[in-house]
Amino acid sequence: MPSIKYTYFDGRGLGEVNRVMLAAGGMKYEDVRLHESKWAGMKSATPMGELPLLEVDGTTICQSNSIARYIAREAGLAGKTSIDQAKVDMIMEGARSLFDKAAQIFILPEAEKAVRKKKLEEKEAPELLEYLNKLASGKGYFVGDQLTAADVALYVNYESVGSLTIALPSLDKYPNLKKVAENVKANPGIAKWLKERPVTTY
Amino acid sequence: MAPKYKLTYFDVRARAEPTRLLFAAAGVEYEDVRVQRQDWEALKPTTPMGQLPLLEVDGVTLCQSMSIARFVARETGMDGMTRLERAQADAFVDELEELVPKLAGLLVFTTDETEKEEKAKALDKMIAEKLGRCEKLSGSEGHLVGNSLLWCDLVFYNIAYNIEELYKAGTLQSYPKLAKVYDTVKANPRIAKWVAERPAGQFNI
Numbered sequence: 001m002p003s004i005k006y007t008y009f010d011g012r013g014l015g016e017v018n019r020v021m022l023a024a025g026g027m028k029y030e031d032v033r034l035h036e037s038k039w040a041g042m043k044s045a046t047p048m049g050e051l052p053l054l055e056v057d058g059t060t061i062c063q064s065n066s067i068a069r070y071i072a073r074e075a076g077l078a079g080k081t082s083i084d085q086a087k088v089d090m091i092m093e094g095a096r097s098l099f100d101k102a103a104q105i106f107i108l109p110e111a112e113k114a115v116r117k118k119k120l121e122e123k124e125a126p127e128l129l130e131y132l133n134k135l136a137s138g139k140g141y142f143v144g145d146q147l148t149a150a151d152v153a154l155y156v157n158y159e160s161v162g163s164l165t166i167a168l169p170s171l172d173k174y175p176n177l178k179k180v181a182e183n184v185k186a187n188p189g190i191a192k193w194l195k196e197r198p199v200t201t202y
Numbered sequence: 203m204a205p206k207y208k209l210t211y212f213d214v215r216a217r218a219e220p221t222r223l224l225f226a227a228a229g230v231e232y233e234d235v236r237v238q239r240q241d242w243e244a245l246k247p248t249t250p251m252g253q254l255p256l257l258e259v260d261g262v263t264l265c266q267s268m269s270i271a272r273f274v275a276r277e278t279g280m281d282g283m284t285r286l287e288r289a290q291a292d293a294f295v296d297e298l299e300e301l302v303p304k305l306a307g308l309l310v311f312t313t314d315e316t317e318k319e320e321k322a323k324a325l326d327k328m329i330a331e332k333l334g335r336c337e338k339l340s341g342s343e344g345h346l347v348g349n350s351l352l353w354c355d356l357v358f359y360n361i362a363y364n365i366e367e368l369y370k371a372g373t374l375q376s377y378p379k380l381a382k383v384y385d386t387v388k389a390n391p392r393i394a395k396w397v398a399e400r401p402a403g404q405f406n407i
Contacts, residue, residue, distance in 0.1 A: 048297055048335045059286050066292035073285065082276050083262050089269035094251050131251045 004029035006067075008052035009036065011200045012163065014064045014099060015052040017092075017156045018071055020184075021149060023193035025075025033198070068092065072149035084143050091142045091150035094132055098125060099157040102164045121167050133174035140179025147187055155184040163202040207232035207274070211255035212239070213404040215360065216306060217267035218255040221274050223356040223387075226396035228278035236401070268295060268357075275353035283348050290347045294339070294354040297332055298361055304328060305364050306407050329365065333377050340379040344386030351390065359387040364407060 006022065008015035010033035022029050034042070034051065043049050047062040054060070054067045061067050072078040072088065079085040101124060105116045132154065136142050142150035154177060161168055171178040184190055207225070211218035213236035225232045237245060237254065246252050250265040257263070257270040264270050272292070275281040282288035308321040336358070340346050346354045362384050365373050374381040387393055 047293070047339055049331075056286065061286070061289045061293060063293040063296035065296050066289050069292055070285070070289040082273060083260060083264075085276070086264050086269050086273035087262070089272060090250070090264055090266040093266040093269055127252065135250055 002057045003055075005032060005055040006030065006052060007032040007034060007055070009034055009039075010198065011202055012156075012160055013202060014096075014103070014160075016160060017068050017096075017149075017153055018052060018054070018064065019197070020152050020156050020190055020193060021068065021071045021075050021077055023189040024077060024147065024152065024187050025071070026189050027071070027075060065092070065096065068149060068153070077147060077149040077152065079143050079148055084148075087143045088148045088150045091132070091135060092153040094128065094135075095150070095153040095157040098128060098168075099160050101125075102161040102166045105166070106164060117166060125161075125166070125168050126173075129169060129174050129177065133176045136176035136180050138176060138179070140176060140181075140183045142180065147183060151180045151184050152190070155181045160202065205231040205233050206259060208235060208258040209233065209255060209270075210235040210237060210258070212237055212242075213401065214407055215364075215400075215403060216407055217302060218270075219360045220271045220353065220357045221255070221257070221267070222400070223360060223393060223396065224271060224274045224278055224280060224353055226392050227351060227356065227390060228274075228280065229392060230278060236403075239404070268299060271295075271353055271357065280351060280353050280356075282352055283350070287348050287352075291352050291354040294336060294346050295357045297335060298354075298358055301325075301328065301332060301361050301365075305361065305369065309364070309368055310405050310407050325369075329373065333373070333380060337377040337380050340383060342379050342382070344382045346383055351387070355383055355387050356393075359384060359393075368406065 004022070004027060006018060006029050019031065039051070046053060047060055050062060052064050052067060053062055054070065061070060069078070069089070079088040101120055105113055105120065108116060136154075137145070139145055140151070142148060142154070158168065158171070158181070171181055185194065207230070209218060209221055209232055215222075222234065249256060250263055253265060255267050255270060256265055257273065264273060272281060282291045304321075304325050308318065308325055312318050312321055336346070341348070343349065345351065346358060358380070362374060362380070366384070374384055
């Protein structure tokens with residue numbers, strides 16, 4: 001049984017997809033939450049000066065998306081065939097792009113922030129969610145007919161963008177995505193994690 | 203018999219080129235479709251996520267340039283030798299990818315001189331940070347990860363090519379291990395042939 005240690009800040013942000021997948025896979029891990037004050041001292045010792053990190057049996061992996069893909073493979077959420085894995089990958093990227101757009105808005109000066117927020121809420125997000133809705137099945141799965149990292153990524157990124165006070169359209173408008181969210185929440189490991197995880201603003 | 207793979211992108215290197223380099227390195231045939239700007243609006247709503255590139259294979263249409271590249275790397279045995287190596291190769295790609303739109307933004311899409319200067323300053327800082335990090339982690343024998351040509355080497359080569367050839371020649375001199383990776387890819391006969399013969403493209407990026 002490999003020893004797994006996941007290090008991120010004490011929040012969800014771009015680190016939460018990984019925690020949710022570890023939960024779905026029933027994988028035990030040390031959930032290290034770093035206070036911002038401790039980060040400066042640690043930064044230069046990390047592979048690329050960023051969090052999150054995944055330490056597995058002495059090897060440290062960085063880059064949230066690379067960690068996500070690795071955990072997905074280990075947890076059986078990556079997709080059964082090579083093509084399925086590529087489909088899972090592409091959905092994860094699409095879902096993550098929603099979060100990245102929202103996060104970028106936050107460092108902008110106020111006037112620009114308001115304009116970009118409006119653009120995201122009224123144009124970019126509805127367009128992307130429409131595309132993603134078409135890519136998900138009526139049963140609520142992006143690939144095949146069981147839970148993959150693609151479904152988890154949609155749910156967690158949608159939730160995280162909402163936490164950044166971006167007013168996304170309700171999933172009621174996207175019936176397939178609504179089903180995806182329900183399937184994610186219904187996974188026993190995930191349901192347990194969602195109930196027990198530390199509550200953070202974002 | 204038609205090739206198994208059909209790659210569709212604009213008539214540039216940019217985000218599709220790592221996949222083209224992979225096909226070249228592996229000696230795998232594919233259809234290299236280049237969409238003209240005026241034909242894009244009509245094509246867009248028919249795509250999975252309203253973007254290019256696309257890869258069509260076995261009746262499936264894949265999108266997202268790095269998902270496509272990773273898939274082709276897996277198909278051609280260039281994604282990594284072990285499970286952890288694959289994650290390490292992924293990490294290099296994730297780190298370097300941000301440079302792609304920044305390079306294109308400055309070199310192709312900015313004409314105002316003041317804006318160019320500002321963008322160049324920001325880009326120099328990003329290049330120094332990212333190449334510095336990659337230099338620290340890179341292997342010393344001409345490969346970023348492990349001992350063989352992997353897709354991360356090709357992703358790096360594509361970006362470094364634009365930096366060296368179009369932006370600031372000599373940048374890699376400050377990063378000897380990365381310079382070795384660059385030279386190793388450049389010297390690969392199949393890559394060299396593709397680079398010599400590939401279309402110039404609508405923009406040089």
